[in-house]
Amino acid sequence: MSAIIRLALCLAVATTVGACGSSSDSAAPVAQGPTPKARCGPGSRPETGLQGRVSAEDHESGRAAQGYTCNTELVGSYTTPTALGTVGGFKVQRYVDKAGRECAYYDTTTLFPTNLLEGSIGVNVMDMSDPANPVLARRLVTPAMLSPHESLLVSQEAGVLAAVMGNIIAYPGIVDVYDLSADCRDPQLRASSLTGVFGHESGMAPDGRTFYTSSVGTPTLTAVDISDPANPRRLLTTDYRSHGLSVSADGNRAFLASASLTGTGMVILDVSDIQARKADPQVREISRLTWDNMSIPQNAIPFTRDGRPYVLEFDEFASNSNTSGIPAATGLHVGAARIIDIADETEPRVISQLRLEVHEPQHRETVADDPGADAVTGGYAAHYCDVPTRVDPDIAACTMILSGLRVFDIRDPHHPREIAYYNAPMEARGLFDAAPASQAVSSPAFVPERREIWYSDAYSGFYVVRVTNDAW
Numbered sequence: 001m002s003a004i005i006r007l008a009l010c011l012a013v014a015t016t017v018g019a020c021g022s023s024s025d026s027a028a029p030v031a032q033g034p035t036p037k038a039r040c041g042p043g044s045r046p047e048t049g050l051q052g053r054v055s056a057e058d059h060e061s062g063r064a065a066q067g068y069t070c071n072t073e074l075v076g077s078y079t080t081p082t083a084l085g086t087v088g089g090f091k092v093q094r095y096v097d098k099a100g101r102e103c104a105y106y107d108t109t110t111l112f113p114t115n116l117l118e119g120s121i122g123v124n125v126m127d128m129s130d131p132a133n134p135v136l137a138r139r140l141v142t143p144a145m146l147s148p149h150e151s152l153l154v155s156q157e158a159g160v161l162a163a164v165m166g167n168i169i170a171y172p173g174i175v176d177v178y179d180l181s182a183d184c185r186d187p188q189l190r191a192s193s194l195t196g197v198f199g200h201e202s203g204m205a206p207d208g209r210t211f212y213t214s215s216v217g218t219p220t221l222t223a224v225d226i227s228d229p230a231n232p233r234r235l236l237t238t239d240y241r242s243h244g245l246s247v248s249a250d251g252n253r254a255f256l257a258s259a260s261l262t263g264t265g266m267v268i269l270d271v272s273d274i275q276a277r278k279a280d281p282q283v284r285e286i287s288r289l290t291w292d293n294m295s296i297p298q299n300a301i302p303f304t305r306d307g308r309p310y311v312l313e314f315d316e317f318a319s320n321s322n323t324s325g326i327p328a329a330t331g332l333h334v335g336a337a338r339i340i341d342i343a344d345e346t347e348p349r350v351i352s353q354l355r356l357e358v359h360e361p362q363h364r365e366t367v368a369d370d371p372g373a374d375a376v377t378g379g380y381a382a383h384y385c386d387v388p389t390r391v392d393p394d395i396a397a398c399t400m401i402l403s404g405l406r407v408f409d410i411r412d413p414h415h416p417r418e419i420a421y422y423n424a425p426m427e428a429r430g431l432f433d434a435a436p437a438s439q440a441v442s443s444p445a446f447v448p449e450r451r452e453i454w455y456s457d458a459y460s461g462f463y464v465v466r467v468t469n470d471a472w
Helices: 003-013 056-061 361-367
Strands: 068-070 072-079 092-096 102-107 123-127 135-140 153-155 160-164 175-179 188-193 201-204 210-214 221-225 233-238 242-247 253-258 266-270 284-289 296-305 308-316 337-341 349-354 384-386 395-399 405-409 417-423 445-447 452-457 461-467
Touching: 068 072, 072 417, 092 153, 092 445, 092 452, 153 201, 160 201, 160 210, 175 210, 210 242, 253 296, 253 308, 296 384, 308 384, 395 452, 405 452, 405 461, 417 461
Parallel strands: 201 242, 242 296
Antiparallel strands: 068 417, 072 461, 092 102, 102 123, 123 135, 153 160, 160 175, 175 188, 201 210, 210 221, 221 233, 242 253, 253 266, 266 284, 296 308, 308 337, 337 349, 384 395, 395 405, 405 417, 445 452, 452 461
């Protein structure tokens, strides 16, 4: 069927957003500029200017203190008003145990020990029986949990939680493994071992059998067998420099967000030898990809939509060069996020972008004097994204630091659009009075049946947000 006939039929029968323009053989150019902004429905407190902006005027007038919402509402929170240090970190994970108990896990520091001032060291275990009233059940304070940096992960299938001790460069690779299955409110430590090499971020096979430790600063990607959580063992250390990574559903592919100082954005590896536990496992590189406006690749998450495979890749911070790998205050290159078609995994291609107006080069000078915009590791940029399911996700949610939590409709991967956002009320901050109150940097977690998204803000804590107005 020709593309013209297919498009005509699509336009004739389309009844839902995103039904057209997503044909598998589409070679249309990638749309430049920001993702179409959300249309805010009843109950919203929308932004006052550029998409994603919290201006100095809004701070001075008190508008920022009210927060910004678009098709969202706050369900519950566990926060620390006027925190002296940091009270939230880089990952929020959700798990439902065998008895149906629901829990959240999140790290409490952006850089250990900046959370010591609040006495909130370690990983918080939250009883989520009532999402409107999250309850702290306990804290995990073993070595990797004290400073997991960006590595905290949960396997839903295996009921395990794991992290590697890490920081902004690299801590020794101590890997902690906890069993969550009996009672998610009371994780049981099974092992704390020096089975990684260096720690910063991580990846985990969905079956929970293999945990990968990674370091943005060193070529030491390491596979650790945690199939027996009490006896982890190192399987292989490769010479790949990886920030974060994600693993395919079958465990046979690893999608690396490669440090941009190597000139590479994403690397796809065949890790089937590791998944099969071959005696002398080898990894094989399938492809690598870079793109314009790249900053610092953070992670790359595979998903399928209507049977076609894609990757949601996202960069962190901003830089002044595609290959510098060095964050820059209000840098011109804001990587934000993108969707990559991997139907031919030897020739991956970017097909769309998830960006805000404040990320665009022509606006960087305009927003440069906004509170917090000049933070080298922050400002107006993306940090983490995720999807609620890897099979036919309707949405993707991203924490975009000063711009808060942003939600995008990705049903048509070629034409994503923003549908909602939540940016927490801005408050003064003890020792961080000069910094903005919004520092949304954590990977979000999802409860699709309740249209909830959970995330943490470094300066205030943990939030449960519901998407409203049928936006999701």
